[in-house]
Amino acid sequence: MPLIHECVLTTLSPQGRPHVAPLGLIEEGSHWIAAPFRPSTTLFNLEHSPKLTASFTDDARIFAGLVTGTRSFPLTDVEGWPAPRLSCALAHAELEVVSVEEDATRPRFVCSVLRTEAHRPFMGMNRARAAVLEAAILATRLDRLTREKIDSEIAYLTIAIDKTAGEAEREAWDMVMAKIAAHLDKA
Numbered sequence: 001m002p003l004i005h006e007c008v009l010t011t012l013s014p015q016g017r018p019h020v021a022p023l024g025l026i027e028e029g030s031h032w033i034a035a036p037f038r039p040s041t042t043l044f045n046l047e048h049s050p051k052l053t054a055s056f057t058d059d060a061r062i063f064a065g066l067v068t069g070t071r072s073f074p075l076t077d078v079e080g081w082p083a084p085r086l087s088c089a090l091a092h093a094e095l096e097v098v099s100v101e102e103d104a105t106r107p108r109f110v111c112s113v114l115r116t117e118a119h120r121p122f123m124g125m126n127r128a129r130a131a132v133l134e135a136a137i138l139a140t141r142l143d144r145l146t147r148e149k150i151d152s153e154i155a156y157l158t159i160a161i162d163k164t165a166g167e168a169e170r171e172a173w174d175m176v177m178a179k180i181a182a183h184l185d186k187a
Contacts, residue, residue, distance in 0.1 A: 003027040006133055007054040007093075008062060009034065010075065010083045011045035018075055018084055019045055022066045022136065025054055025095075025111075032095060034109040046109050050097035053078060055086035058122065060132035062086065064172035067136045068179045081115075091118045128165035128173070131157040135176045142183045150180065 004024040011019050021042045026033040034052065036042040046052065062073060075084035078094065085092035095111035135157050142150065154177075161173050 007056050008086055009042060010053040010055065010085060011042050012049040012083050013045055014048045020071060020073060022063050032111050032113055034111060035106040037106055046097060051082050052095050053083040053085050054093040054095060055089035056091045057086055057089050058129060059088055060129045060169050060172035063133055063136040064175040067139045068175050090120050090122050091116060126164060127160035128169035131160035132169055132172045132176060135173065139176050139179045142180065147187065
C-alpha cells in the first residue's frame with residue numbers, strides 16, 4: 001500500500017474561486033496523486049485548473065467540519081501561487097497536475113510538488129486526532145458500510161478519544177458522531 005498524506009486541498013473553480021476539501025494524497029515516487037471520486041467539486045476544479053494547494057493541519061476540527069458541511073475556514077494567499085492555503089496550516093505544498101489517468105470512478109491527477117513551506121511547529125502525534133480523522137473518513141462512507149461495521153469502528157475509535165482527547169478533539173468527535181447518528185437514525 002502507498003503512503004497517503006491526509007490533508008486539505010484547495011482547488012480553484014474556472015472563475016478562480018477556492019474550494020477546500022479533505023483528501024488523501026497518494027505518494028508515488030516523486031509525485032503525489034489526487035484521486036477524487038466522481039462527481040465532486042474537487043474533481044471538476046482539477047479538470048479545469050491544474051494548480052492546487054495541500055494544507056497540512058493537526059486541528060481535528062478542520063476534518064470534522066469539512067465532512068459535516070463546513071467549508072468556510074479562513075484561507076491565506078500564497079505568494080506567487082493562485083490557490084490559497086488554510087490559515088491554520090502547519091505547512092502547505094504547492095502542487096501542479098502533470099498528467100491525468102482517467103478512471104470511471106476515481107481519475108488520478110498526478111502532481112509534481114513544486115514547493116513546500118512550514119508555518120508552525122508540529123507538536124507530535126495524538127491518538128485522539130487520528131481517531132477523529134478515521135471517524136471523519138468513516139462518515140464519508142456510511143452508505144457503503146453495514147451498521148455492524150460502523151458500530152465496531154466507532155467502538156474502537158472511542159477508546160482513543162476517551163484516553164487522549166483534548167477539548168478540540170472532543171469537539172471534532174462530537175461533530176462527526178452527530179453526522180453518523182443522523183445517518184443511522186434514517187437507516
